[in-house]
Amino acid sequence: MSLASSPYTEDLRLAHMIADAVDAQTMRHFNRMDFTVETKPDLTPVTVADREAEELIRAQLARARGRDAVYGEEYGETGSGPRRWVIDPIDGTKNFIRGVPVWATLIALTDHGEPVVGLVSSPALGRRWWAAQGGGAYTGKSLSAAKHLAVSQVSNLADASFSYSSLDGWRDIDRIDQFLTLTKNVWRTRAYGDFWSYCMVAEGSVDIAAEPELELYDMAALVPIVTEAGGQFTSLDNDPGCTGPNALATNGRLHSEALQALQSQPNEPTFDF
Template sequence: MTLARTFLDRALVAAHTAADAAEVGIRAHYRARDFAVETKADATPVTEADREAEAAIKRVLRAAFPGHAYYGEEEGREGDSDFLWLIDPIDGTKSFVRGYPFFSTQIALMHEGELVLGVSAAGEYGERTWATRGGGAFLGTNGRDGRAIRVSGARELGPATAISTGNLKSLACDPRRWNALAGLVARSGRIRGYGDFLHYHLLARGAIDLVIESDLNILDVAPLVVVVREAGGVFTALDGGKVDLSLSSALAGPPGLHGLALEALAA
């Protein structure tokens, strides 16, 4: 089913408004350093700021779309609908806890299993990216002042190529893939580990050329998938698999470079 542009525009306004609402509480906690840190069952940290932000996001989205379903990092799945909002209120909680601004609020909309909208809001870092399917990708400081962005035109690895990696623990345990990654690094000009939201923002605006991560979940990157794709890039799992709720790895870049990396990593 093709979604009307008017619906996507309205959903995007709601997503920006939800990100704004979350940002108020996140900023207050971050700057005051007045939060307790708990450890979840998966050994990752959570704070009251995470929970409050998720609740704030849902209040806004539910007011706009009361019949939709929700999948949040802190509260899990709620509701049953062809429309599913994916929410990570603070992606990068470890950075938030340690006091450096590499964390973001991730909000995406999935319709019948396909991601159609994404907002990645990194308020303390000072930028936000967003996109809707067929509507292009944008970068700004909020949802009202964006400029259109595109991935780089890189087609092969070389002295000017920049690769960024995220969590690579499981890839490091696979000798074949680890050696394949080493081969890509040896052929590139720069290797960085920007991680979290940042390397996808950089990728979508053409500042770096390839992102490789072997350990993540869909809530970490759902809106960034839409942003990268609408900026002209390709976003898949490391083995070329489709992006769905079971996603656990990422390979993203311009079409030609993505294909080259995929051939090396998935062989």
């Protein structure tokens, strides 16, 4: 399997070119810390770096793929059609504003709703991950300097490494007990968080990653990277890809068991006497 075998190779090349430009811009802000932090209506933080990054991506897409739709975290939906670029200009904004290098720009292309290209660029970590449907998943600094990704071979939950973000969302969806049970049944847990958990699943260094509350722009770029590396990506209720409101990514061998562990439990019936 190689990138040449994917019909989306040129779209992936474009995503790399865009990411190169965005990385330079976001790193200038990150190194200088020359921004103010605002709070959006959903109480999440946003900076000028987030907005400028999305504006740059949209401008380049308008020139190179003017007929495609675009959906981004900061500016919503523009255009229409079967091909849609999905953007998270800075995934991990809370890390970004505190000087923690675990943040990334996420660029995805969906075709008739299916994620077919995914690129995650984390310049502060010096890492980039990408995939195109049918062409495999890779990591490296460029297309010419790339290493093929493959998920782990771990098949027993007791031997698995599980990564997540935080506890709060699990309480919000009433699955905190299931989450805690899963953490007790695996070999190791770490809260690498955000994009990094899923890229590590694709690399084979983590076996399970899950989050209880996500948006499309949080997930779309991650789906091709995990699946092209041989893994599986669904919602916690087994909706395919990023069609649900949350995510579970595994090496595939552990997916059914992890799904079962994180299933919501039916409410006990109550009776009035």
